[in-house]
Amino acid sequence: MARSDCFRGSTSRRDFLKLSVAGAAGATVGADWRLRKASAKPAQITFLRESSYVKEFDDYFKNVLIPRYQQDTGIKLVYEIVAAGGSAVPRLVSIVESKAPVDAGWVQQEWLYREALLDVSDIAEEVGKQQGGWYPEIKSLSVWGGKWKSVPFGNIGQTMVYRRDWFDAAGIHTFPDTWEEFLEAGTKLKKAGHPYGMSMGHGFADNNSWLLPLLWGFGGQVVAKDGKTITLDSAETARAVDYVRKLYKDACIDDCVGWLDPANNKAFLTSQISCTNNAMSILISAKRDLPDMGKVIDHALNPKGPKGRFHSLVPVTHGIFNHTPDPEAAKHFLRWLMDPKQVAAWYRSAFMYHAPFLHAYDRDPEWDKEPRFKPDQRVLETGKLVSWPAPADRKAGEVVNKWIVIDMFAKACTGVPTKAAIADAATGLKQIYG
Template sequence: MRFERSHTRKAVAVAVAGSLVLLASACGGDDGDSGGGGGSTGGALEGRGPITFATGKDTSGNLVNQVQAWNSQHPDEKVEIKELPESADAQRQQMVQNAQAKSDAFSVLNLDVVWTAEFAANRWITELPEDQFPDLGKLLPSTVDTGKYRDKLFAVPVTSDGGLLYYRNDWLQKAGVTAPPKTWDEMTAACTKVLALPEAKGASCYAGQFEKYEGLTVNFSEAVNSAGGVVVGEDGKPNVDTPEALAGLQTLVDAFKNKQIPAAAITYKEEEGRRAFQEGKLVFHRNWPYVYALANKTDGSSKVAGKFQVAPLPGKTGPGVSTLGGHNYGISEFAKNKATAADFIKFMASEERQKANVQKTSQAPTWASLYEDPALNKQYPYLAPLKASIETAKSRPKVIKYGDVTTAIQDAAYSALSSKQTPPKQALADLQTKLSSLITQ
């Protein structure tokens, strides 16, 4: 999931660690009114006619084709795309404002997977009768879990996401590095060899997403999880002021200090990093599956087409842990024509439409069968490591006050990585205090 679309930004296996569902009465702040139970009652979805689809900016260029496929079959129930900004935070803000105004301007919402609990608890999206979505059992189980709040379905997963390590295979081979790194130390050693090559002059070792937005929450969480730490434990309590979390954050801080991560990367979201990798400025790059198709274009837009491969993220002592990404489609509580909205979601979540989308965009599907599809695997060899990434991914905190929680995480991580240079241990101690006040039992 890319988190510039909330994609940008971009989710998934059997269990989602760190999940937390709070009592609705605990919600407050500027995220709107909350009520007990969340959402509507899951009754009949009524009304047919034109609807709107609120979604982040589509940098893949394929969303319009997917929607047109629906419109051509449903001339009296056409869908109008309401394209929101690239930034996930700006997307969420507009959706929240629309909901707080009880506006019917948005019918179907393209939600970052981690927003589902917040929107459901605040009664901003409608509970969905599971019997109207019979294909849920054919999706990756953990993607379905992201669409639920208090064991009730509020959104349907249409794309998933797991972080991947893109790397310049041509450079690694020439430098005598025979396999992609499984640990951070191995990545550092590989970079030392590669950056000595004349053709890698001016390149940097690594970059991810470090601008102060949702992508930083993801990259920080991955660093912490990949060092054996957690942000929020399985008991639902914050536990980020630990030696393991410190090791993860310190790795990023040190990489900025020694220029392994270029200084410019403090402004990188998904697209800035993708462009840097495609322009030959990076040896390794952490990003989502959507990058694969764009970086392999042979129209002159990418200097690395045919020169890179994909591997799991590295960690402290072995393969790292991705943060679960992806997008769920939910129906605004204030929408008209909810029956049409539900059918549109089923259409977009179908195996046929998901396969068509993978073929065009390389975005991660939620249908389990598509990861075994021979034609897709031939087109996209990354599908096997992607499925592994999704199946071992960890969720961000599943909380009602998610907007406040992710802001606190971003503030702490950015203060340690940026020119503020807050000592990592202090940043984590401050974050622990802040999260403890936001996440209450």
């Protein structure tokens, strides 16, 4: 591990040199653009994104990138934001289905509509070459049928977020390294009046981000690599289900079995829980609104199970809809955006909230500003897509969006025997995989 980090460090320093060179080159791209399209310039490019977890990120795009693009190309850039957690996907589906005038965007759940996305291999390859190379796991999302259908942007890191002061008081001075230790610590903390709050409801990220890594860590898998064989019903899965039931009973707040994504933020910030799995948003809100709590929050990697340590990715990728009236212009925009001159500062504008899938940023100095965020970057090392090890296709998406695996655990916590809970989930999987 240490050696590969070292190696990565050296490549990234070299990439920094490249970045500055590329930055200079980026300036000429604009001029090139003006030449190419003096005649048929599109009036505007519309770029759709989910409203960012960190407001500064959207502000940077609006206040810096939009005027700069206008200046570089003379084209108006429109930034449409929709609310996270449910609004983006219906909007994207309706764009694809009705060919609405949107050119590019954060293609959330791209497995639903890859057929409607433009091949952006040239951009992705170029950006990867230029900025240290891509983390391999993201390719199983963005590359489909040998072509890049989206350009990866960054991962919203999901880590264990915990109250160091309460852990210390309970005599736990380093964050538990294994799931067994995690349960032990939680039992102590719940007795001290500070339970965990591990989301298990019908949310979109905070549930998958610990339950799937836990399942994988215990050796369980939902569907095999071939994307056809259902492998959920196993002794490993049963052990994971038993573990979660015990964790829920001995270490968690009752409410968490029904939690959507905002619920654990609320519970954490109101001092009701001592640990949860979440993105950076809790620490960011605490630093802003509750400075005292902001000092005692820390992030840690997920504990490991008998089969190792895992994380689940919350990937952000950008794609171009193939109904865009001017594909070249849209591609130019995406290339311009991913140019280090633009994208590096955009990443940094919001605490590296989107950890880049590009190795050039592994040791970005921005990470040193708040060392507690470093685990959010290291998630990339052990991060898997929610479909893992199966391909990230529509069926895998259906499993996630019907909460088949999540509900298996939630049922066990609300009194269903392990066997029955697994059988229910297996039936649900059979319906999807046929």
